[in-house]
Amino acid sequence: MRIFLLPVSTRRTLIYCERVQHNTKPGQPEPYTERIVNKAAQTWAGFEKAEKGWRKQLTYYGNQLFKRIPYEEWGLKSFPPATKQRLEEVDQGKHGFECLYPGTFMKGRSVTELLKKLATERQAFHRRSMWTSIVWLPITIPFALVPVIPNIPFFWFAFRAYSHYRALYGGMLLDHITTKGLVQPKDSRVMDELYAAGLLNPTRQASRESTAPGDAEIAKVVAQVEDQQKQGDAEVVLLQRWNGKLIAEAFELSEMEIEIERAVEQVEKAIQASNEKTGAKTVQESATGQPEEKIHDETKR
Structure with missing residues (x-):
């Protein structure tokens, strides 16, 4: 399991x-x-x-x-x-x-x-x-x-x-x-790559088309997360809504996609007000240079 x-x-x-999966014997309800x-x-x-x-x-x-x-x-x-x-x-x-x-x-x-x-x-x-x-x-x-x-x-x-x-x-x-x-x-190395790709790329399609992040790129993203935490001990978003589909596909668990999207949406709403007050940028905004609201449009693809 x-x-x-x-x-x-x-x-x-x-x-x-x-x-x-419930393994029922033939004829057993x-x-x-x-x-x-x-x-x-x-x-x-x-x-x-x-x-x-x-x-x-x-x-x-x-x-x-x-x-x-x-x-x-x-x-x-x-x-x-x-x-x-x-x-x-x-x-x-x-x-x-x-x-x-x-x-x-x-x-x-x-x-x-x-x-x-x-x-x-x-x-x-x-x-x-x-x-x-x-x-x-x-x-x-x-x-x-x-x-x-x-x-x-x-x-x-x-x-x-x-x-x-x-x-x-x-x-x-x-x-x-x-x-x-x-x-x-x-x-899981696969999960490390998917997390880094989600923060390095602005959209799901861009993430699909890019090569898997190497050790240097992963380390760069992690360093940005750590730097942002040091600035007032901020809570940093690590997972993107649109990235849930890619993670679910990687592990062949389609039903996991909606769970990830729901969790990310709830966490984003919980910390959005705090980020707006401080004017802090997300890790993805720092890495891609694009505003977060534009990034989320890709969820539909």
Whole structure:
């Protein structure tokens, strides 16, 4: 099982676990929870195809709400939940765990300590939020009396309860394998090159057409990051939104693209006001000489 540590900035990191495929025997049905999730995903996809009406409005506002769910939650949800059976399988050595990360851009940061922090820092929040959502479920049942439109409040709190459950128990699995010392950290040269290319080039297309950065170019970008940190201990963005697609392609994980884009967007919004006040330039602006808002137009390609 591959785990990815993706530093979005010098202070915030996205964690992502390659999704496990459920191996069911011939004739054996999928797990009940998987069938529900797949059915919900298919229904939502059908709603998104509507050209107008309440289905179109529902998916528009729903997707806006999804963007506001913290990227940390989405990251923990990518881990399989820590069920009793899965923990037993892990302890029996039936699952291996490899953690890939861009070592050049994570100097001085302990991978093990970071994994432990990401696994545990939100557990209390997800446990409390899960039970809060469950408490709201019976309260929303009367909304089913509204004709034509489905009971949206009920489905929302059901989704949030399940989402917090997955984040909670995904974090518990990460905590378990980290505590047991079962994660094998692996400094990825490919990730170093992709991170450097994302900061050296203004667009995704330019990054595709350029050659992979060498040691000197990577060192140059890292030096710029360090210099910017020294100027008031600023938080420096390391990952570009449009670069998520290139990273996902490199590791053949198409579903990782949206996770990266969501995380970068949230982090950018969180630190944008601070950068505007100080007038600080991003590392990419320093390297390319182009303003950041122009860079982000490439996300659509």
